[in-house]
Amino acid sequence: MSDNVLLAPTTTDPEDAAPTPLLQVRDLTVSFGTSHGRHTAVSGASLDLPARRTLAVVGESGSGKSTLAAAINRLLAPNATIESGSILFDGRDLVTASPRELTRVRGAGIGLVPQDPMSNLDPVHRVGAQIVEALEAHGTSSRESTARAIELLDMVGIPEPKRRFRQFPHEFSGGMRQRVLIAIGLACRPKLLIADEPTSALDVTVQRKVLDRLDELTADMGTALFMITHDLALAAERASDVLVMHRGTIVEHGPADQLLADPQHEYTRKLLDAAPALAAQRGIARAVTPYAAAGETGDAIVSLTDVVKEYTVRDSAFGRPRTFAAVAGSTFDVPRGSTVAIVGESGSGKSSTARLVLGLDSPTRGTITFDGRDLASFSASELRAFRRRVQPVFQNPFASLDSLFTVGDTIAEPLVVHGIGTAAERRERVLALLEEVALPADTAERYPHQLSGGQRQRVAIARALALQPEVLVLDEAVSALDVVVQAQILDLLARLQREHRLTYLFISHDLAVVRQISDCVHVMSRGRIVETGTPDELFESPQEDYTRELLSAIPGARLAV
Incomplete structure (x- = not known):
């Protein structure tokens, strides 16, 4: 199987041609400068993500998932370099975009839900002010942004949103803080939302509630979802398509149900066997004996x-x-x-x-x-x-x-x-x-x-x-x-x-x-x-x-x- 894979194959017949995907990544290679030379974190990655679809990118730590997402949003670390390739979002190449163009795209075009809410919410600013900041950065007036922020807190399932608007992150539970990040990511109604391990530290019941709400909101807004996770079971349950990364390379892709039922790559089978819920269903014996x-x-x-x-x-x-x-x-x-x-x-x-x-x-x-x-x-x-x-x-x-x-x-x-x-x-x-x-x-x-x-x-x-x-x-x-x-x-x-x-x-x-x-x-x-x-x-x-x-x-x- 080729490393340069596409999730949505195109056709040369104009009458049968599918709409242009919202996101098109072609032959993307990203490296980092280290004291031991350059390290390639993503190698020759290609993918398509149509509007209103959910793509889950899975793989173990260090596989290149988060680097791929950061490259799409052009939020790579200073020692990172995009060596080659293109990132077309809504017809615009983000690799060659100017800083001003990227500022307009981030938030309004591409929303972001990062992994750790306590690291990504400012502990000295009220929750409402942090949502308002995201709205005002894209031209929403102060009065409108306050009303919109309260509305967003309500939309993501925060009880008593007017009171919670004035509270600080430490006054929220882990699941509620994650919902705040989702509210910020969706504040400007982006066409694409990148969610990087959005529920990895949450218990399974809160995780389900948060992901259910995320699914509802992205469906209502028509937002495509690019979800990063190390949990193949979660990806298979939530995504329409799954893309598997290993050591910076895309090793397998396809519809979630097909990939789960008939994995082609040895590494995908390894992920399936390591996932406790899926391993049990596949007849894999308990990994350890008490x-x-x-x-x-x-x-x-x-x-x-x-x-x-x-x-x-x-x-x-x-x-x-x-x-x-x-x-x-x-x-x-x-x-x-x-x-x-x-x-x-x-x-x-x-x-x-x-x-x-x-x-x-x-x-x-x-x-x-x-x-x-x-x-x-x-x-x-x-x-x-x-x-x-x-x-x-x-x-x-x-x-x-x-x-x-x-x-x-x-x-x-x-x-x-x-x-x-x-x-x-x-x-x-x-x-x-x-x-x-x-x-x-x-x-x-x-x-x-x-x-x-x-x-x-x-x-x-x-x-x-x-x-x-x-x-x-x-x-x-x-x-x-x-x-x-x-x-x-x-x-x-x-x-x-x-x-x-x-x-x-x-x-x-x-x-x-x-x-x-x-x-x-x-x-x-x-x-x-x-x-x-x-x-x-x-x-x-x-x-x-x-x-x-x-x-x-x-x-x-x-x-x-």
């Missing part, structure tokens, strides 16, 4: 009994304080050597439970025991020893790794804090841990920004293992990774569990991932555990409406292969 499946679990190493965690909150600076129960009466055991998962949407109480188990918060009521002893009874020295035995792995490895520390210093830090070993012994332990998580020894001299997302997560796991803990609390530890890297990390966790008899408390919003790795699943909603069972029991015979809602929201869950 350690407890062999009956190796023992007594409960962690137990929660009627645990409640309440916070005092205010709805406004001068509002009355009220009590909010983040965890409302949870009772469950974590058997030694097992993987126990807690699933639920954002705000369900998963992460609050994780903090309680880690001893970072104390319960308002109830008891948490570790190895048979109440955590509340631990002295300072006993709590320090406890922290050696229970270690966290957080969702965002880039945020949890010190950017000024080398990888070696990061992994050695827990050993230094606890006074373990000489400098030479710590160095030897660091190298052994890097080998254990399948990273080369020279990674020790690198910094977090020099690593991929999957490599950073491996470093975070190595750091958690440095003190030889018995329990790992993994809070959304794979949710931000592409499906291929996610599968690698899950395999790594399964191997480490078998070799070290580790116990995992696995926090996730993704039931498809949980099914692969866990022995027991607790479904949480509004602070309460509403259902408990094995992964197969929950998938095959969910008892609660909420569990069924989570299952139906899994991308690809309703697709027939």
